[in-house]
Amino acid sequence: MLSSWRAGLEVPRLLLPLLLLAAWEAGSGQIHYSVPEEAKHGTFVGRIAQDLGLELEELMPRLFRVVSKGPGDPLEVNLQNGILFVNSRIDREELCGQSAVCSIHLEVIMVRPLQVFHVEVEVKDINDNSPVFPESKKRISIAESRPPETRFPLDGASDADIGVNSALTYRLNPNDFFALDTQNDREQTSLLSLVLRKSLDREEIQEHSLLLTASDGGKPELTGTVQLLITVLDVNDNAPEFDQSIYKVRVPENAFNGTLIIKLNATDPDDGTNGDIVYSFRRPVSPAVAYAFIINPNNGEIRTKGHLDFEEKKLYEIPVEAIDKGNIPMAGHCTVWVEVLDVNDNAPGVTITSLSLPVREDAQPSTVIALISVSDRDSGANGQVICSLTPHTPFKLVSTFKNYYSLVLDNALDRESLSTYALVVTARDRGSPSLSATASVSVEVADVNDNAPTFAQLEYTVFVKENNPPGYHIFTVSARDADAQENALVSYSLVERRVGERALSSYVSVHAESGKVYALHPLDHEELELLQFQVSARDAGFPPLVSNVTLQVFVLDENDNAPALLRPGAGGAVSELVSRSVGAGHLVAKVRAVDADSGYNAWLSYELQPAAGNARSLFRVGLYTGEVSTTRALDEADAPQQRLLVLVKDHGEPPLAATATVLVSLVESDQALKTSLRASAGAASRESALVDVNVYLIIAICTVSSLLVLTLLLYTALRCSAPPTEGACGPGKPTLVCSSAVGSWSYSQQRRQRVCSGEGPPKTDLMAFSPSLAPCLGSAEGTGQREEDSEHLKEPRQPNPDWRYSASLRAGMHSSVHLEEAGILRAGPGGPDQQWPTVSSATPEPEAGEVSPPVGAGVNSNSWTFKYGPGNPKQSGPEPKKQTQVSFLLRRKGEASQPCQ
Known part of the structure; x- marks a missing residue:
């Protein structure tokens, strides 16, 4: 039983290979495709799934795959559509070389269940390879003695392709000496031969360059080339030849030993030793030639050997031969004629004879300065002498006779530019090399008074x-x-x-x-x-x-003038009546003074000096206005007579001062009223007359302005057309100033000066300003404002910084605007009083405006600016106007100014 059981196990073990072999044979098949080489990626090859009878749905579940037996994966299957396509580059020559048939074997495997198919893909050849020779250059040596029809074998080209693509034909570029023999057999490249058609001559052409081209039978045709360099080998078939048969050279008699006379050049077109040349004197050699010259056998240089003497021998005849080193030497001949030249060994001589030195700088051109003579003991060109002069200006040489020259003046002289000329006369002969001699002459220029200081x-x-x-x-x-x-x-x-x-x-x-x-x-x-x-x-x-x-x-200006008071009263004092009913800030009197100096020296300030009684505490004076006003209301306890001392002081260094006395009488109200009525009646009559004057003054100002513009235009035209004339200075007209509701015009009677120039008529400077109306003094609100400003009056205000002009401007221009008489003016009957700056005062109050520079008698400036601000809004009177600034300066353009009395 055991044996039968073992036998039962043996049967399946033997049947398994048979079953597998049966399954293999049942699933195997042979499919044939073709694809050209070098096809691009993705090129269609065939529908492999359809050709194998496979369904597209079963490719992926059954693990369908393609295996190539060769290197890499040149082909691939798309599992979605079952198409075989080119996956990578396919080179037929790389896969199969020169094989006539080239295929790629594929195995198609289905794993579930196992099934194998065989696919063969033939790779078709394309003409992608050019013919290639073994060498890009091929050297061939041929002796020039080779006879025609001699053959020289050549190596053919090779082509990696197959079939028609590798069928080669050859051609040689056209030439007279060579031809190509292929024996009509394109496949046997070893039988390719180069045939000599014509005898070669190396002396004519030493190298032949031919181009051999191989073409294949593909479409398109591809070619390959090789360069054939054919060197012609030399044969000694040419004798040396000289450039000339006779050479003529010249050599000076003082030539040093070894001086090169001539270098002969014989050429032999042969090559190598056949072209090597040896130079020598042809025998027999004359003793004179052997003594004087020597020849270099290698390069043909003939040099001097001994001393040459023109007086002994003037001409040498030297026969020369050139022999090459070929097996059978060949020779060439020439003759060298050497002429010995006379040497220029004598330098010229120069003699200068001076005639007129020194030369005045106003001498006319062509004036003869000196005579020059030259000489040379040589003959011919060595004895011909030419002269030159350096520097060339302002003199020149003029040839007067053979070897005689004159030194003459060529251009005008200027001693101030150059007072002495160092001239060099150079005499040079025409020899070769030329010899020269020089002579120096110094020409002094005499001065002429031709330059003004x-x-x-x-x-x-x-x-x-x-x-x-x-x-x-x-x-x-x-x-x-x-x-x-x-x-x-x-x-x-x-x-x-x-x-x-x-x-x-x-x-x-x-x-x-x-x-x-x-x-x-x-x-x-x-x-x-x-x-x-x-x-x-x-x-x-x-x-x-x-x-x-x-x-x-x-x-x-220096501070050498003290302030001077204007119109003092009897006994040098000013008397004023003041009602006891007046309040604080009432204007009592006005002290006016002038200073003949300028600038700071004429800038005046006022101080109230201590006096008997309580006058100092009862009154005050404006620091720059000179206005005396009350500091409080008067009462019965105040003394009826008040004596005030006002110190007027300038700002010079050191300051100068003057003292004014003001006598103030305190009266009752009715008495002051009578006095005021009398004063008002007189003032009314004056104001009526002043209004009439204002109308005429306005008309006059307009007329004068028009005339002034016309005068300036005429003056400019005359100034450009006529030469300047010296002007005269004289007393000028005073500048008239009138008062109106919008401004003031004043004139100066104290000091009238004009600015004049030494080159023209006298002229004046005109200036006008147009301030707004000033507030009235004496009102209740004005009194309060005065008390508020009392603290500001205690300290002097510094002059406007614009007033700090230079001394040149201060001395160059003098203003003709003076406002001495413009103390208090009325605009008309019943109009408010207007406060205007005078020659001796410039108000420091901000509401009254400012003057730059400060107005004072004799203050100089090249321009003036008067600024007036609006009045105090607390005071009564007309509506204040906007701040106005008006500046005028009339002056002749381009002239220096000079003040004249």
Whole structure:
């Protein structure tokens, strides 16, 4: 039983391989596809699932896969549609080489259940390989003696493709010497031959370059090339040849030993030793040639060997031969003629004969300066001499005869530019090399008085303080003369003219030699602010030359004038009546003063000095206005007679002062009323007359403005067309000022000055301002405002910073605007009083405006600006106007100003 059981186990074990083999044979099949090589990725190969009878739905469940026996996976199956496609690059030459048939074997396996299919994909060849020669360049050496029809075997090309794609044909680029023989057998490349058609000549063409091209039978056709470099080997079939059969050379007799005479050049078209040449003198060699010359056998250079002497032998004939080194040497011949030249061994000689030195700088061109003669002992070209001159200007050489020259003046001279000329005369012969000799001559230029003295500036501005000591040195003028000796000696003098009523020489003098300008007596700024004159500089030449320079001497102001009171009362005091019923801030009196100085020296301030009684506590004075007003209401206890001392002081260094006395009488109200009525009646009559005057003044101002514009236009036209004339100074008209509701015009009777120029008629400066109406003093509200401003009056206000102008401007311009008489004016009958700044006061109150610079007698400026603000809103009177600023300056353009009395 055991054996039968074992036998039962043996049967399945033997049947299993048989069953598997049966299943394998039942599932196997052979499918054939074809694909061209180098097909792109995704190229369709075949519907493998359909061709194998498989359903697309069972590919993935049965684990369908394709296995390639070759390297990589060139083909792949898309499990979605069962299409076999190209997966990677397929190169037939890489897979199968030169095999005629190339296939890829695939195994298609279905795992569940196991089933195997065999697929064969044939790879079709395409013409993707060009023919390739073993070498890109092939060198062949052929002797030029080889006869025609000689054959030279060549290596053919190879093509990795198969069939028609590898069928090669050959062609050779057209030429006269070689042809290609393929024996009509395209497959046997070993039979490819190069055939010589024509005899070669190395001296004509040393190397032939041919291009052999192989083409396959594919579509498109591919080609490969090889360059054939055929070198022609030389045979000694040419003799050396010289460039010339006869050479002629020249050599100077003083040539050094070893001097190169000539380098011969013979050429042999042969190559190698057949073209190597040896030079030598042809035998027999003459003793003279052997003594004087030697030849280099390698390069053909002939050099001097001994001393050459033109007097012994002038010409040498040298026969030369050139032999190559071939097996059968060949020779070439030539003759060298050597001519010995005479040497230029004598330099020219130069002789200069001076005629007229030095030369005046005003000498005319073509003036003869010197005679020059040259000589040379050589002959021929060595004895021909030419002369040259350096520098070329302002002289030149003129040939007068053979080897004779004249040195003449070519251009005008200027001693101030160059006083001495160092000339060099060069004589040079025409020899080769040329020899030369030089001679120097120094030409001095004599001075002529042709330059006037010149000043560094056309005009000088000098500032001198007034009250200088007599003989004070104020300036030094200096002129330079470019001439020499006495023509450069300069003396100085004044150009005399009148300054007002006096001569210029009464003011200043100038030292004739040093040019120092002195003030002869103390200068007074109040008398003369600008002194303009000319200083003349004259040289000592003949005729003498003169030039002038203008000096503007500005006299600077010093504080040498004390303030002067205007219209003091009897006994030097001012008397005023004041009612005891007036309140605080009532205007009692006004102290007015002028100062003849300028600037800060004329800026006045007022102070109330201590006096008997309580006058100082009862009254006060405006610091810059001079207005005396009450500080409180009067009562019966106040003394009926009050004596006030007002100190008027300028701002100079040191300050000067004057004292004004104001006598104030305190009266009862009825007595003050009678006095006021009398004053009002007189004022009414004056105001009526003033209104009539205002109308005419307005008409006159308009007329004058029109005339002024017309005058300026005419003056400008005359100024451009006519030369300037010296002007005169004289007393000017006073500037008339009238008062109106919107402004004020005033005139100055105290001091009338004009600004004048030394080059034109006198002129005046006109200025106008248009302030708003000032508040009335004496009202209740005005009194309160005065008390509020009393603290501001205790400290003097500094001048407006715009007023700090330079001394040159202060001395150059003098304003003609003076407001001394404009203290209190009325606009008309019944109109309010208007407060205007006067020559001696400038109100410090902010509501009254400001003046820049501060108005004072004699204040100088080149421009004025008056600013008036609105009145105090608390005070009664007309409506205040807007702040107004009006500035006028009328002055002739481009002229220096000078004040004249």
